[in-house]
Amino acid sequence: MGSRPLIDMQDYSPAARAYWWIVAGLGTVAIAYSLATLARLDNSSLIQALVLAAIAAVVGLFPVRIPGAKTSLGGAEIFIFLALLLYGPAAAVLAAALEGAVGAWRTSKRATSRIVTPSLAAIAMLICAKAFEMSRDQLMAAGFNSGALMGALLVFSLVLFAANTVLTSMLFALKKREAVTPFQWVVEFRWIALAYISGASIAGLLYVSFQHFGLAVLLVSVPVIAMFLTTLHSYFQRMEDDERHMSELKESESRFHSAFTHAAIGMGLVSAEDGRFIQANKAFCEMLGRPANDLLAANLHSLVHPDDRRILNTAVTELRSGAVATVHPEVRGLHREGHGVWMSLNISLARDWQFRTHNLIVQAQDISARRRAEAELYHNAYHDSLTQLANRTHFDEQLNRAIARVKRHAEQRFAVMYLDFDRFKMVNDSLGHKAGDELLVHLAKRLKAILRPTDVLARLGGDEFALLLEDVHKERDAADLAERIQRELQKPFRLGAMDVSISASIGITFSTIGYESSDQIIRDADIAMYKAKSKGKAQYAMFDASLHQHVAEQLLLESELRRALGAGEIYLDYQPIYTLKDKRLNGFEALARWRHPERGIMEPATFIPLAEETGLIVPLGNWVLREACRQMREWSKGGDGLRMSVNVSSLQLNDHEFVGQVQRAIAEAGILPTQLTLEVTESILMNGAPETLAALTSLRDMGVTLSIDDFGTGYSSLSYLAKLPIDQLKVDRSFIEKMGEEGDNGEIVRAIFTLGQALSKQVFAEGIETAKQLSLLQELGCEFGQGFLLSHPVNAERAGGILAEHALVTA
Ligand SMILES: Nc1nc2c(ncn2[C@@H]2O[C@@H]3COP(=O)(O)O[C@H]4[C@@H](O)[C@H](n5cnc6c(=O)[nH]c(N)nc65)O[C@@H]4COP(=O)(O)O[C@H]3[C@H]2O)c(=O)[nH]1
Numbered sequence: 001m002g003s004r005p006l007i008d009m010q011d012y013s014p015a016a017r018a019y020w021w022i023v024a025g026l027g028t029v030a031i032a033y034s035l036a037t038l039a040r041l042d043n044s045s046l047i048q049a050l051v052l053a054a055i056a057a058v059v060g061l062f063p064v065r066i067p068g069a070k071t072s073l074g075g076a077e078i079f080i081f082l083a084l085l086l087y088g089p090a091a092a093v094l095a096a097a098l099e100g101a102v103g104a105w106r107t108s109k110r111a112t113s114r115i116v117t118p119s120l121a122a123i124a125m126l127i128c129a130k131a132f133e134m135s136r137d138q139l140m141a142a143g144f145n146s147g148a149l150m151g152a153l154l155v156f157s158l159v160l161f162a163a164n165t166v167l168t169s170m171l172f173a174l175k176k177r178e179a180v181t182p183f184q185w186v187v188e189f190r191w192i193a194l195a196y197i198s199g200a201s202i203a204g205l206l207y208v209s210f211q212h213f214g215l216a217v218l219l220v221s222v223p224v225i226a227m228f229l230t231t232l233h234s235y236f237q238r239m240e241d242d243e244r245h246m247s248e249l250k251e252s253e254s255r256f257h258s259a260f261t262h263a264a265i266g267m268g269l270v271s272a273e274d275g276r277f278i279q280a281n282k283a284f285c286e287m288l289g290r291p292a293n294d295l296l297a298a299n300l301h302s303l304v305h306p307d308d309r310r311i312l313n314t315a316v317t318e319l320r321s322g323a324v325a326t327v328h329p330e331v332r333g334l335h336r337e338g339h340g341v342w343m344s345l346n347i348s349l350a351r352d353w354q355f356r357t358h359n360l361i362v363q364a365q366d367i368s369a370r371r372r373a374e375a376e377l378y379h380n381a382y383h384d385s386l387t388q389l390a391n392r393t394h395f396d397e398q399l400n401r402a403i404a405r406v407k408r409h410a411e412q413r414f415a416v417m418y419l420d421f422d423r424f425k426m427v428n429d430s431l432g433h434k435a436g437d438e439l440l441v442h443l444a445k446r447l448k449a450i451l452r453p454t455d456v457l458a459r460l461g462g463d464e465f466a467l468l469l470e471d472v473h474k475e476r477d478a479a480d481l482a483e484r485i486q487r488e489l490q491k492p493f494r495l496g497a498m499d500v501s502i503s504a505s506i507g508i509t510f511s512t513i514g515y516e517s518s519d520q521i522i523r524d525a526d527i528a529m530y531k532a533k534s535k536g537k538a539q540y541a542m543f544d545a546s547l548h549q550h551v552a553e554q555l556l557l558e559s560e561l562r563r564a565l566g567a568g569e570i571y572l573d574y575q576p577i578y579t580l581k582d583k584r585l586n587g588f589e590a591l592a593r594w595r596h597p598e599r600g601i602m603e604p605a606t607f608i609p610l611a612e613e614t615g616l617i618v619p620l621g622n623w624v625l626r627e628a629c630r631q632m633r634e635w636s637k638g639g640d641g642l643r644m645s646v647n648v649s650s651l652q653l654n655d656h657e658f659v660g661q662v663q664r665a666i667a668e669a670g671i672l673p674t675q676l677t678l679e680v681t682e683s684i685l686m687n688g689a690p691e692t693l694a695a696l697t698s699l700r701d702m703g704v705t706l707s708i709d710d711f712g713t714g715y716s717s718l719s720y721l722a723k724l725p726i727d728q729l730k731v732d733r734s735f736i737e738k739m740g741e742e743g744d745n746g747e748i749v750r751a752i753f754t755l756g757q758a759l760s761k762q763v764f765a766e767g768i769e770t771a772k773q774l775s776l777l778q779e780l781g782c783e784f785g786q787g788f789l790l791s792h793p794v795n796a797e798r799a800g801g802i803l804a805e806h807a808l809v810t811a
Contacts, residue, residue, distance in 0.1 A: 006111050016174035020116055023167070027119020030126040031097050037090035049091035052083040053098050055222065060099040061106065064233040075229040077199025078206070080125070081153065082218075085207040089129030096125040116171065124163035132156040146211075150204040157200035158193065165189045266364035268295070272320065272349065275299035278359060287343065287366050289336040300362065305332035305340050312345075319347060320358065330367065342371040384459040386437055387444035395458035398468055399518035406511045415478040417467040418507040418525035419485070422537045424463035426713070427500055429650070429683035435495045436463075439502070442493045450488055466522065475510065475542060482506045482540035489538075503538030505529050513543070527551050558614055560596070561607055565619060569595050572627055575793035576802055577645070577786045580765070580778050585806035587643030587677070589786060590628035591793050592620065612649055621652045622661050629669035629676065631796055635803050636671065642803070645677040645707065650684040654691065659698045666702075673703035677728070681709050685724055693725070700725040707764065712752060722759050729756050733767030736787070740772045746780065753780050 009017050038049055056079035064075075076099040084092035100121030104114045132152065139148050165188075173179055202225070209217040260267050266284030270277055280295040288295070288303060295303070304312050308331035315327035326348040332340035346363040382394035390398065402414045421443065428436035440463065447457055447465070456468040472478050485504060492499035507528025515521050528543035531550065535541065564570055574588035594602040611617040628646045636642040652658050666673050678699065684692065685708060700706055707728035712735055731752050739746040749765070756763035765777050768787030777785060791802065 007115075008110065009112055012112075012175055013177050016171060019171055019174050020112060023119050023123065023171070024115050027097070027116070027122045030093055030122040031118070033126070034090035034093035034097075034122070037088070038094060041087065045087060049083060049087040049094070052079050052086070053091065053095035055079045056083070056095040057098040057102045059226075059229070060102040062229070062233070063103070063106075064229055064236055075199070075225050077157075077195055078202045078225060081157065081200050081203030082206055084125075084129050084132065085153070085203060086210070089126060089133055092129045093122050093125045097122040120164065120167045120171075124160060124167055128156060128160040128163055131159070146204075146208045150201070150208075153200045153204045154197060157196040161189070161193045161196040165192065263363075266343070266362075266366075268300070268362040268364070269350070270300050270360040270362050272316070272358040272360050275301045284364055287341055287364060288333050294336070300360075303334050305334060308332050315345075315347065316360070319349060319360075325349075330371075333364070341366060342368045387441055387459050389444050389448075389465070390456055390458035392458065392460050395456060395460065395466055395468065395522075396518040398456045398458075399521055402468060402470065402511065403515055403518070403521075412470070413472055414511045415469045415472040415475075416509050416521050416525045417469070417478065417482065417540075418522065418529040419465040419467065419504045420529050420533065421463045421489075422503045422505055422533070424502065426683045427495075427502070428463075430685075431495060431498070431500075438495055439493055439500065442495075443489075443502070446488055446491075446493075447485065450484060460522070466525065472510070475508075478508050478510070479540065479542075482508060486538050486540070505533040505537070506540035507532055507543060508540060509543035513545075530554075554610070557607070558610055558616075561594070561610060561614075561616055561620075564594055564596070565616070565623065569597070570620065570623065571595060571795075572624060572631070573793040573795055574631075574799040575786050576791045576799070577643075577764075577784055578790050580768075580774065580782050580785045583790065585802065586784055587645065588799055589645040589647075589679070589793075590624060590631075591647075592624050608649075612651060615651065617649045617651050618655055621647075621649055622665075625661065626665045626668065629665045629671055632675060633669040633671050635800060636675065640672050640675060643675050643677055643705075645679050647709065648678045648680050650681070650692075653680065653684060653695055654689070656691070659695050659702075662699060662704065663702065666704075674705070677705040677707050679707045679709040679730065682711055682713060685726070697725045700727075712748065721755075726761060728762040728764055730764040730766055736765050736767045736773055736777075737769070739776050740770045746776045749777070749782075750780055753782065 009020065012020065038046055041049060056076040059079060060076040076095075080092055080095040080099060083095045097118040100118035101114065104117035108114060108117075135152050135156075136149060139152060169184075206217060206221050209221075260279070261281050263281055263283055266287045267281045268277055268284050269279040276299045277295045280292060282292075285292050285295055301309060301312065308329075311329045312331050315329040318324055319327045326346055328344065328346055330342065330344050333343045335341050343364045344367045346365075348361050350359045350361045382391060382397075383389065384391045399416070405412050406414065424436065424439070427439055440459070443465070444457070444459065447467075451457060451467070454470050458466045458468075460466050469478060469481065485506065489502055489504055492501045494500075507525045507530070509521060509524040509528055513524065515524075524543045524547070527547045527550065528541045531543075531547055532539040532541035571593055572590045573593050574590055576588055577586045578584060579586055592604050592608070594607050596602050608617065611620050625646055628644050632642055632644040648658075655661075662676075662678070666676060680696075685696075696706055705727045706725060707730050708726055709730050710732040711729040712732045729752065731749055735746075735748050735752070739749060753763050755761075762784070763782060765773075765782050765785035766787060768774050768777065768785050768789045770789060773787075774785075774789060794802065
C-alpha cells in the first residue's frame with residue numbers, strides 16, 4: 001500500500017479539483033497581495049494589524065459551538081472586521097486567512113481543507129473588503145457619519161457571508177456532484193450570518209469608540225469580549241448538555257416503554273401506596289385474560305387468589321422495609337374466567353425523579369405449566385396410580401407425623417387399620433387382572449365414601465390397603481368402623497356383567513402401644529390382620545403384644561418346613577374315592593401331612609399356605625407327585641386300574657418345568673398317565689394365562705386326567721369352561737355340606753350336575769359326611785365321591801388294606 005499524497009483529491013471530481021486549484025492559487029495571490037500591502041504600513045500600524053490578526057486566529061481556536069447547529073460561532077469576526085476598519089482590506093485578508101487556517105487545522109486533517117479554507121477566506125475577504133473600502137471612501141466623501149458606516153459594515157458583513165458561503169458551497173457541490181440550493185446553504189450557514197452581523201456590529205462599535213477614546217477601548221474590549229465568549233460558550237455548553245441529557249432521557253424512556261410494552265412477560269407499574277395499577281403491558285393482560293382497562297381499574301391485591309394474598313403482602317412489606325431490593329413471591333393470579341394462573345412475580349421498588357413516591361415494578365411470569373408438572377410429579381410420588389389413594393411413601397410420612405403429634409400431645413391418639421381382601425386373588429385369577437384392577441378402584445371409592453376427610457386411606461400394594469384414623473379415643477370406635485367397612489363390602493360390586501362381593505380381613509393397632517416408626521405400626525397392623533384372617537373371612541382383630549409371638553412362630557415354621565422336606569417329615573395320607581351307587585373303590589386322593597418332631601402331625605391348612613407364600617410348594621408338590629406315583633405303582637401290581645389324584649398349586653403350574661416333572665414322575669414310577677388325576681383349583685384355570693393352558697393341554701394330551709377342585713367357588717363362565725382341557729368337576733365341599741340342611745334339596749349341586757352333563761365332564765362330590773347327602777347325590781346320579789362318611793384320609797398302610805379289601809372300579 002503506497003503512502004497517500006499530501007494533496008489527496010481522490011474523492012474530488014475533475015471540476016472540484018480545478019476549482020480547488022483556482023481557489024488555492026487566487027487565495028495565495030490574495031494573501032501575498034495583503035502581505036505586500038501591509039509591508040507598506042508604518043511599524044506601529046503593522047504591529048497593531050498583525051496583533052489583531054493574531055487575536056482573530058487565537059479566538060478562532062476557541063469557537064463557541066451552537067447547540068443543534070453544525071457550525072460554531074467565533075468571536076474572531078469582531079477582530080477581522082476591526083482590522084478592516086482600522087488597517088484596511090490587507091489586514092482583514094490576513095486576519096481572515098489566519099482565522100480560516102486555524103479553524104481548518106482544528107476541524108480537518110486533510111491538507112486540501114487546510115489549504116482551501118484560508119484561501120477561500122482570503123479571496124472572499126479581499127473582494128468584499130475592497131468593495132467596502134470603496135463605498136466607505138464614498139460615504140466619507142459624501143459626509144456621512146459613523147451611523148452610515150455602521151450600516152455599510154452590516155451590509156458588508158452580509159455580502160461577505162454570502163461570498164464565503166457561496167464559494168465554500170460551490171466546492172462541496174462540485175465535490176459531491178450535486179447542486180446546492182440557496183435554501184440549503186441558508187439553513188446550513190445561518191449561524192455564520194449571525195456571527196458576521198454581530199461581529200460587524202461589535203467591531204463597528206469598537207471602531208467608533210476607538211476613534212473617540214483611543215486604544216484603551218480596544219485593550220479593555222478584548223478581555224470583555226473574551227469573557228462574553230466564554231460565558232456564551234459555557235451557556236451553549238450547558239444548553240447542549242441539557243439537550244443531550246433530555247434526548248438521552250427520551251431515548252431511555254422510549255427504550256423502557258418499548259421493552260415494557262413488548263416484553264414477553266407481564267410487566268406492571270403499581271402504586272405502592274394503594275396497590276393500583278398505573279400501567280400494565282399486553283402480556284400481563286393476556287396472562288389474566290383481562291383487558292387493560294380492567295387491570296388499570298383494579299389493584300394488584302384484588303387480582304391475586306385470596307389464599308395467596310398473605311404471601312404477596314408479606315413480600316411487599318419486606319420490600320418496602322428496605323431489607324431487600326427485590327422479592328419473588330409465587331402466587332395465583334385470578335383469571336377473568338375464574339381459574340387461577342400461577343405467577344412468579346419479581347417485584348422491585350421504583351422511585352420517581354424526586355425520590356418521593358414509591359411505585360412497584362412488577363414482572364409476572366406464567367408458571368402454571370411448571371406448577372402443574374410439579375404437582376403431577378408430587379402426586380405421582382405420593383399416590384397410587386391405579387386408585388389415586390395415598391401410596392406407601394405418603395402413608396409412611398403421615399404415620400410419622402402422627403407419631404410426632406402423639407409424642408407432643410398424648411391425648412391425640414390414632415389407630416391404624418391394615419386391610420386385606422379375602423377373595424381378591426380369586427377374582428384376579430378367575431376374572432383377569434383388568435377386572436381385579438377395576439375392583440380395587442371400586443373398593444377405594446367405596447371406602448373413601450365412608451371415611452372422614454381427615455382419615456388417610458392408602459394402597460400399600462396389591463390388595464393391601466391401610467387406614468390412618470386420627471383422634472380415635474376408644475378401641476370400640478375403630479371396631480365400629482371395621483364393622484361398618486365389612487357391611488359396606490357386603491354390597492356387591494359390578495364388574496362388567498358380573499356382581500362380585502368381597503370381604504376384608506382387618507388388623508387394627510393403636511398409638512397407645514407407643515410406636516417409634518411407621519414400619520412398626522404397619523408391621524403390627526399386618527400381624528393383627530393375619531390374626532383376623534385366621535379367624536375366617538370378614539373378620540377384624542386388634543393387635544396385642546402376644547401376636548408378635550405368633551409371627552415369630554410363623555417364621556420358625558417356615559424354616560422348619562424347609563428342613564422338613566429333606567428330613568422326610570412330610571408324608572402322604574390317602575383318602576379313598578368310591579362309586580356312590582355301590583361303594584366300590586375307584587382310587588385315592590393323596591393328601592400331604594407333616595410329622596413335626598415337636599408339634600406332632602400337622603394338617604395341610606397349617607403349612608400349605610405357608611409353602612405357597614414362600615415358594616416351597618414347588619419342591620414340596622413335586623415330591624408329593626413322585627411319592628404318590630411311586631405308591632400307586634406299588635399298589636397297582638395287580639393291575640393298572642387304580643387311579644391317584646394329586647393336588648397341584650398355581651405356582652407349580654406356572655413353573656415351566658412342571659410338565660417335565662409330571663412326565664418324569666410317571667416314567668420313574670412306571671405307571672400309565674391315565675392312572676393319574678391332577679386337581680387344580682377353579683381360580684387357576686380362570687386366570688386364563690396362555691402358559692397355564694398350554695401346560696394343561698400337554699398334560700391332557702399325555703393322557704393325564706384333569707379335575708377342577710373346589711368347583712363352584714370361582715367365577716367360571718360357561719363358554720370358557722367348555723373350552724378348557726378339563727375332564728372332571730369336583731363340587732366344592734361347601735355345596736355338599738348344605739345339601740343335608742333343612743330346606744336344601746341340593747339345587748346348586750343339581751345345577752352343577754346338569755352343567756357337567758351338558759359339557760360332557762364327569763362330576764365328583766367331595767366332603768360327603770351324612771347318609772342324607774349320599775342318598776341325595778345318588779339320586780342325582782353322581783358316580784364318584786369321597787368324604788368322611790365313606791372314609792377319612794388314611795395312611796399308606798391302611799390305604800393298602802382298603803385296596804386289598806375292595807375290588808377296583810375304573811372310571
Ligand atoms: N370336613 C370334611 N373334610 C373332608 C371330608 N372328606 C375329605 N375332607 C378333607 O377335604 C380335603 C380334600 O382335599 P382338597 O379339597 O384337595 O383340599 C386340600 C388341598 O387343597 C390342600 N392339600 C393337601 N395336600 C396337598 C398337596 O400335596 N399339594 C397341594 N397343593 N395342596 C394340598 O389342602 C387341602 C386340605 O387338605 P386336608 O386337610 O387333607 O383335607 C382334605 C380332606 O381331609 C369330609 O367329609 N368332611
